Amino acid sequence: INEIEPAYLNSHLLLENPTLSSCPSNENTGCVESSEFNSLVSDYNSMSDQFAIIHTKCLVAKVYTMNINTGTTNDFIEFTGENYPNLDCLNIFLVSFDQTSQCSCIIDAGSFTNTFAKCKIDTSCDLVPFVEHSISVIVENKGNALMEGNIEKLMKFTLIPNIDSCLPASPDNSGSINGKTLFQFVGSGLGSTDPSVGNFEYIHISINNVHCENVNLHSSVKITCLTPSNFIEEADTLVSLLLYGYPIDLPTGCQFSYLTAKTPVISTISSDFIASNSNIVITGLYFGTISNDIILSFGGVSCDTVSSVTETEITCQQTSLPYGVVNVELSITNFGQATIDATASSINVVPSIIPAVVGLTTGSLQGGKEMMFYGNGLDIESGRIFLRDENLNDIPCVISEGGTHDMFFCITTKVVQEYIDLNIFFIYTVNGIDVETDTFATFSYLNSATPSLTGVSPATGNGGTEVTISGQLFDNLSIVSINGQDCTLLIFSDVGPTLTCQVPTNLPGTYEFKVFNPIYGLALGVESFQFTYEMRVDSFLPTSGSIMGGTILTINGVGLSANVKFFIGNEQCSDVFCLSDFTRCECSTPKLLDAENTKIFGYQYDSGNRIELITSFTYSDIMTPTVASVSPIVGGTAGGTTLTIQGTKFE
Incomplete structure (x- = not known):
């Protein structure tokens, strides 16, 4: 900005409790303003309705x-x-x-x-x-x-990046021959990578000419990675660093030694893991004494709590593990990955189960009651839950998808009569033999615990219609759905009781309501009280168009979808496109094939009867574009020739 040109303030930002600077704002010593500047300041001071900043060389x-x-x-x-x-x-x-x-x-x-x-x-x-x-x-x-x-x-x-030091957390620049020793470069100006990105593409570290892939930190002052494996002892191997594609100068002595004396060793491990919340004991060498340095996992599941560690023994308190024979992995932060004796490389996990509700659970004859179980090794594929009566008849409780090795849900199935005190069993198959575990919990199907529907009003409508459902054992946690889509619950009334909900959009047809009460399960009577989605066309535009067809009609109504066929006379419209809320479709009119230019508009859902509107569609010469000429009529085989088309009613 020129020295004396005023810049007027058109808006301002009000700061609450601003921090005022103690720095001087007076003009520089010895600087003299021009007469033109002084005149401008005088003029500005006489104005009361404008705010401006006047720039001066003396500041x-x-x-x-x-x-x-x-x-x-x-x-x-x-x-x-x-x-x-x-x-x-x-x-x-x-x-x-x-x-x-x-x-x-x-x-x-x-x-x-x-x-x-x-x-x-x-x-x-x-x-x-x-x-x-x-x-x-x-x-x-x-x-x-x-x-x-x-x-x-x-x-x-x-x-330019600067590296001050590069060393592992272990003394003597050394670590395990199996790799995974924490190695770090310390310096400044190193750039950074957001750890949530998970891709350290600007860093390339090699140790003994092997790429260190496990980079886990890139900040302005530190880069860390886990060393690659070498499998044999080797001292003073070469370390190199490429950062943003440039080689970085490293300090003298930036080397790494692979040593067996720095390699942890697992000699023995607990044979089986059966009960939840039990200890797994590992013995061996070079474990250190710091719990936070222990990185221990079983089948990819980390140890919950390292409760104690000495140079020769680690105790892990574990809640649950995946089923089967799972591999053991151990790394010590300061030293690296352990060598594991073949007899101690895995642990056998045996399923065990505990019901979330100990004792009796009751639910609907219609099924749908959800029961939770905790335990160990519950991810076994052959696992299933049965409810067993006194005659040893088993009623399945279907295990839901999404369960884990330590928890799953099962959903009770429908029955036709009451059952009292059914014993709950967890059964799985090993080598063709079923193994049964009594959960020591029971379940009863009771009429008194079965919700029911007694009415639906109104019984017809479309998406957005408010429907009141009456019945028994409803509450404000009840969930209503129709054709697999949830209704939006608007009102629960304990008089009746009743549920009022807004139905979602659906294709035309008749569907059953599904009412689920989390305490009891699914409701009876849904077959008797259904809801019908209507389908109709209310209007279409335009009502006239070209005799050559291709006029785009906009059709408004309810329940409209791509399953609806639209007709001009006896000819079907093409290129049907409908909105997802079923309220509007578009289609392209067919060509006029006879002399009768006024045609009835009709529509048909799937293979049902065709319905005709009173409003007709008129084919009009006036609305029909014509082509009078095209030039040139000769062009190159490579394309790119510009054509000029002349005619009428082009838009």
């Missing part, structure tokens, strides 16, 4: 030179200039190339004057390295510093 700091354009966070960037205020009021930033973020440049207090400042980029700066960013110099309460000459074009800086 501007200047930058003359900048010494370097590339460096690390250890390098000083030096600026010469004039009118630098006190140290607290001068701010220097490295601004990202895309202007979305910035880092502070920390000014050196010992060398600062009103004409000289030097600073280092903050070590926590996470801007992308090897990319040219901008330098910004700002004087608080006075604004941006003025760049003299060509210095503005030169106010760029490329950050």
Whole structure:
């Protein structure tokens, strides 16, 4: 902006309890304003209805030179200039190339004057390295510093990563021959990767010429990965780092040794895991003594709690594990992955089950009662739940999808009579032999625990119709659905009781309601009280069009879908498209095939009877486009010839 050009404020932002700066806002010492500027200020002061900022050279700091354009966070960037205020009021930033973020440049207090400042980029700066960013110099309460000459074009800086150290958490730069030792590079200006992205594409680490794939942290000051396996002892192997495609200089001694003396060993493990919430004991060597360093899993499931650890023994308190023989994996953060004796490489998990409700559960004869079970090894594919009567007849309770090794639900099935105190059994098959486990819980099918429907009003309508369902054993938690879609529950009344809900959209047809009470299960009587979705056409536009067909009709109504056929006379419309709320369709009219230009509009759902409207469709010469000529009539075989088409009623 020109020095004396006023910038008027058209809007403002009100800040609650703003922090006021103590930095001076007075003009620079020795600076004299021009008479033109003083005249403008005088004119502005006489105006009471406008707000403006008037720019002046006497509030501007200047930058003359900048010494370097590339460096690390250890390098000083030096600026010469004039009118630098006190140290607290001068701010220097490295601004990202895309202007979305910035880092502070920390000014050196010992060398600062009103004409000289030097600073280092903050070590926590996470801007992308090897990319040219901008330098910004700002004087608080006075604004941006003025760049003299060509210095503005030169106010760029490329950050170079700096590695101070690279070492594993284990002493002596060493770890397990099986890999997974935590290895880290510590430095500054390393850039960063959001861990939620899960793809550290800008980092390539190799140890002993093997790519370290398990990178798990990339911040501005640290990069960590888990070492790859080597399987044999090998000392002082080469370590290298590529960052954003550039090789990084590493400190002397940045090496890694694979040592058997740093390799944990598992010798024995508990033979079976049967009961939930029991201990698994592992013995061996080089386990350390820190519980948080133990990374132990069984079949991919992490140990719930490492309750104790010594150099030779680990005790894991585990709630549940997947069924079968599951592999054991162990890593120690400071050393790496363990070598496991063949006899201790797995543990046998035997199913066990505990009902969420101990004792008696009751439910509907219609089924649908949901029961929860906890346990161990419950993901066995052959697992099933049966309700057994005194005559040893089994009624299935269907296990729902989505169960895990430690929990599942089963849904009771429909019966035709009451059953009292059915014993609940969990049964699974191993090598062709059924193994039964008594849960020591019971279930009773009771008429008194069976919801029922006694009425539905109205019995016809469409999506959005409010329907009142009356019956027994309804409550405000009851769920109503029709044709697999939930109704929106609007009102529950304990008088009756009744449920009022808004039905969803559906194709035309008659459907049963499904009423589910979480306490009891499904309701009886749904077959007797149904709801019919109507289908009808109320109107269509336009009512006239081209004799050559192709007029797009917009058809309004209810229950309309692609299953509906539309007719002009006896000819069917084509290219039918309908909205998902079943209220409107579009179709393309057929060509007129005879001399009768006024045709009845009709529609038909699937193979049902055709219904005709009173409104007709008229084929009109006036609305029929014509083509008079096309030129040129010859063109190249490669295409691209421009055609000119002349005629009437083009739109």
